[in-house]
Amino acid sequence: MNDRAETLEFQAEARQLLRLMVHSIYSNKDVFLRELISNASDALDKLRLASMVDKDLAVDTGDLHIAIEVDKDARTLTVRDNGIGMSRDEVVSVIGTIAKSGTAELLRQLREAKDAGASQELIGQFGVGFYAAFMVAERVELVTRRAGESGGTRWESTGEGTYTITELDDAAQGTAVTLHLKPADADDNLHDYTAEWTIREIVKRYSDFIAHPIRMTVERPGTDDAPATTETVTLNSMKALWARPRGEVEPAEYHEFYKHVSHDWADPLETIHMRGEGTFEYEALLFIPTHAPLDLFSPQGRRGVQLYVKRVFIMDDCDALMPNYLRFIKGVVDAHDLSLNISREILQQDRQIRAVRRRLVKKILATVKELKTDQPERYRTFWTEFGPAVKEGLLEDTDNQETLLEILSVASTHDPAEQTDLAGYVERMREGQSDIYYATGENRVTIENSPHMEAFRAKGYEVLLLTDPVDEVWVERVGSYAGKTLRSVAKGQVDLDTEQERTEAEAERERQRTEYADLLGWMGTVLADNVKEVRLSSRLTTSPACVVGDAHDITPTLEKMYRAMGQEVPKVKRILEINPSHPLVTGLRKAHEQGGSGDALAETAELLYGTALLAEGGDLADPSRFARILADRLARTL
Structure with missing residues (x-):
């Protein structure tokens, strides 16, 4: 025998998780046995699969089973399987660390959980069932040997921060987890986990359907005519x-x-x-x-x-x-x-x-x-x-796209408290309305306060409010629903007027186009590095300006998503729309006509463009320059 031992520390987050589990009070600690049995069952399944894939693997799969062994005097409970087992490196990787995403978030939610039931749900959600053993055990010992290997590994810990790994020259194939149980304490809601009836009840409740036999050797009391005996019983029905x-x-x-x-x-x-x-x-x-x-x-x-x-x-x-x-x-x-x-x-x-x-x-x-x-x-x-995951199906699963659109729910300006489906939107569409209008953004508040929404709000048009990153993609891919085009409020020209309103306003619009022609051309030159066109807006009612895209342009959010994924996309210049009725815009026009300072007017145009970007939740290319120009302008007003 040449056993070699080494003491290691738990990964920091694993240590925090163990501390939370050991020192918290749970309404039902029986689930530790379910978790250990489930792990053993998985090991048996993996061995069966490994034996089919690797014909050279010399293992006996004729009697795959789980054994539960108890020692009342020593107060130990062992769950043993003859499954795939683990190598030393696997023991360290699986038990010594938590190499899964979301660990920090799990720990935060565990600390904030209001009750024991919420804590249990989080732990089960994360899949750290082995650690549940420390709810009932003072010390846990695991002995394992991977199928096909000659040596084994012993793992031991009290769950306090370190664990000991020992290499064994001799060990049975599979894994045996031995719990050195805490003293029975009625005040701590601990059952006697060495009692046959307790183990039977837990196995029946949680693990009766396990496909492998769960066996336990039990004592049968003697009589005057016969001595005490032991027999091995199967605790689960194994029904699929x-x-x-x-x-x-x-x-x-x-x-x-x-x-x-x-x-x-x-x-x-x-x-x-x-x-x-x-x-x-x-x-x-x-x-x-x-x-x-x-x-x-x-x-x-x-x-x-x-x-x-x-x-x-x-x-x-x-x-x-x-x-x-x-x-x-x-x-x-x-x-x-x-x-x-x-x-x-x-x-x-x-x-x-x-x-x-x-x-x-x-x-x-x-x-x-x-x-x-x-x-x-x-x-x-x-x-x-x-919902955010299901919406990915609108990109992946064209065969079921119609059904996915039927089960889709999104926020809408129709009702701040309830989401709507597309069918409900279509039913509420105004007479003559041919498009389903939508807006995308980080959150509802940002979208509702966006300048793009002003004309739709003023005219009473319902707009879908899409805040999940995937929304930017699926609306473009789907394109339409029930014969109605899905149309972004931040793209293309907007004309919500009726025929009568359009006729009555045409003369005024023509006058504005003539009045603002020089200003639009000058601003287009000043802002040429950022925009491809400056035009008068028909979608603004109170804001001085907004930034929009052409009907088929990629959105800024989608552009950032592609860049974050490492995909290079050409920078898309957008269109600056200005509100000819806003005092800032009319003042800028008059100053330009009067030949005001070129630098000052150019800076005003920059500020107008920057505020339009910020209003829609966008990012400034040069925030420090924007802040300096704004500060200088504010200083002149004092």
Whole structure:
């Protein structure tokens, strides 16, 4: 025996998380066993898959199981599996650090959580189930050996800041997690986790559906005629929940299964249990979560659902079965006719998998559509949590674009308190209105105060208020809805007048064009580095100026998005529109006609352009110059 030990420190954020978990009070600490069993089940599934992919891997998969062992005298509980196991580096990577995005945000939310239930939901959301062991254990010991390797690893910690790693020359394949339990304390709401009935009850409640047997050796008391004996019992039924008829499954069973596959602590928002029959058979049990995971928009976030073939686990996070915009969907798909020895690359090209994917997507979108119609509160929860991701489907999934547009909800000037759908907007359109007007920006307040909105507000036209980054892209890609063009209030010419109003105002407009011709030409020259044209505006009522784009120009926000992604795009000059009725503009015209100071007038034109940019939430090219000119002008007024 030549064991080699090394003491290491937890990663800083892992240490903070452990401290929060160990020293916080939770309403139900039993879930630690569910988490350890789920990890063991995953290890068994991974070993089965590894043995199919690597024919040279010398492992026995004939009796994959999970064993629970208790020692009442020593107050220890061990969860053991004969699965894939871990190497030393994997132990350090998986347990010693938290190498996932969103850790800092998780810690912040945990500290701010108002109650224990909220804390549990956050922990489950992040997927750090192993650490739950420290809620009930004074010390945790893990012994593991990866399949195919000769040596093993022991990991030990009290959860206080350091852990010890020991290399072992001899260890059983798989992983054994031993908890040195805290003393039983009724005041601390700790059950006796060495008691058979406690373990049975927890396994039944949380892990009855695990596909592998969960075994425990129990003592049977002796009698006068027979001595005490021990026997090994299987604690779970191992029934595949998705294979049972829907009417035979209780809601609580669905919820616990969801928590198993998602590592979430909250019940799902909606359950989808479906069966595909015909030339290609499959069963699917899918869930829409109640809240978005912290890594929903992280490239490293989990994607896809679990794939089984004839009850045999094939892969976790099978993104071939679920489009990226539905990446938050959790669950299981069990196909009957796929090859068991199938690689990820082949799977992505498989015709049958693509067919299943199409059916799953249509069912999920149909379910959301039903929520929107029949359960608006639940639909609002769904859209609040997942709407920005679902809108990505308008770019990716042309086959379901019509359905996606039907379930879309956006803010609107029609009702500050409620969102609307496109159908509702079209129903409220004014007589003769041919376009669906929208505005994009960082937030509702910025958009509503934008100069671009003035004419629409004055004329009573409803405008959709789009604040998600993806909105900039999908409105351009979709282009229209129900025969109505989607049109930005910040692009092109705007003419909201009726025929009668247009006729009555034509003479006045012609007069203004004549009066302002020289000023417009001069300003176009002065601001040539920033704008491609200066023209009179028909969309402004109170502001002196605004900056707009041509009908087919890329928006500044979209331009910044492309640059942030490393894509070079040519700089697009926009159009400066000025309000001929505003005192600043009329004063500028008179000063120009009277031959005022060239530099002073040029600086006024710069200020006018800069304020127009700021009013729409844009960025100044040279903020320091703008501030200096403004300060000089203000000083002259004192």
